[in-house]
Amino acid sequence: MYEEFFKRYQGVTPVSRECWDQVASGMKMKSLAKGEIFLSPGESSKTFAIILDGVGRHYYVGDDGKEWTKSFAGPGDLLGAYAEMLQGLDSRTFIEALTPMKILQGGKTQLDLMNEPQWSSLWRKLAEDHFIKKENREYEFLKFDAAKRYESYLNTYKHLDQYIPRKYVATYLGITPQALSRLNKADA
Amino acid sequence: MYEEFFKRYQGVTPVSRECWDQVASGMKMKSLAKGEIFLSPGESSKTFAIILDGVGRHYYVGDDGKEWTKSFAGPGDLLGAYAEMLQGLDSRTFIEALTPMKILQGGKTQLDLMNEPQWSSLWRKLAEDHFIKKENREYEFLKFDAAKRYESYLNTYKHLDQYIPRKYVATYLGITPQALSRLNKADA
DNA sequence: AAGAGTCATTAACCTAGGTTCATGGATGTA
């Protein structure tokens, strides 16, 4: 069930449980295998999902083929190309399942339903939360070296860390897996 | 006048010109001297302003005394500790005038006036715009070296660049003034 | 069970950018 998500966000909207359920009832329960891609560049950014179980990764791939991880997501988190959705663009990023996942998938239908004034405070809160997260990351890139960013990663994602391969942690920190190994050796 | 700002945001709200003017009429026209501080850590993040003329800089100061620039702002842009305001915290950052400035300053009174449903789409748009900017900066820190980030800075701030001392450009890029000098020498 | 990938780690070497120090120009002030 999507209780986790509901609990997190019901407080910020005046929307009744019935309205939430109406939106949710149109969404589809899906399973993703480990390694399966949920969203690829070029696909509609209106596809999104609530994670019921499992861990996902949201990442860019550069022209040189290198991957850079934007974020990880666990149960109760959203999966989707939010930045592109806001700008009316197709997805420019990948989202993949790091573990087997259970998700509740929505799309244009749900977004249209939620394009009513009563939902606007939810949208505002979502945008603000996203902004605060990214600004914090800007702060860390400006002020912290890789070791401190790793500490911060552990604080943010300690509940997911055990499911995340080291090489993806590295691309989240903006360093190579080799450099991450060095960090671990250094502070041991 | 605040026409510039009004033009930029009127399109996203159903709010009448009269309501805008009502909010604006309570705001105070102020002048800042070059180098003057508009906002300091510990002060209320409810203080904000619309820039009528001049260039401002928004920055952190670390425990080691080092400064890191978050953003620059010119005519029509907002001045304020937005992230802190969202979180109900006092400002953690400085905002200073890089040139003599003319601003229209507001505070709690204006924020309260704008805490009405009719303004909510403006707030949403503001949060989304801020998010998109920061996510783009995250992308650049992950994928670009200092030279490419400098290019991107020039694109974003070409209209303000001539008013911004090199050392602040450097702290915006996350490098030292010496490293910025090297960059300029290299691509000459 | 054997072979093929993939991943984490290590090591050797290299480079972008930091650190420190020095210089000259520009601006401000007595």
Add this chain to the structure above:
DNA sequence: TACATCCATGAACCTAGGTTAATGACTCTT
């Protein structure tokens, strides 16, 4: 006019992290 700051630049040297390459542990496939 002289003195003091502050800023941009430059050079010498140093370090965090990149690059390349090698190794062993795991997992998948056949």
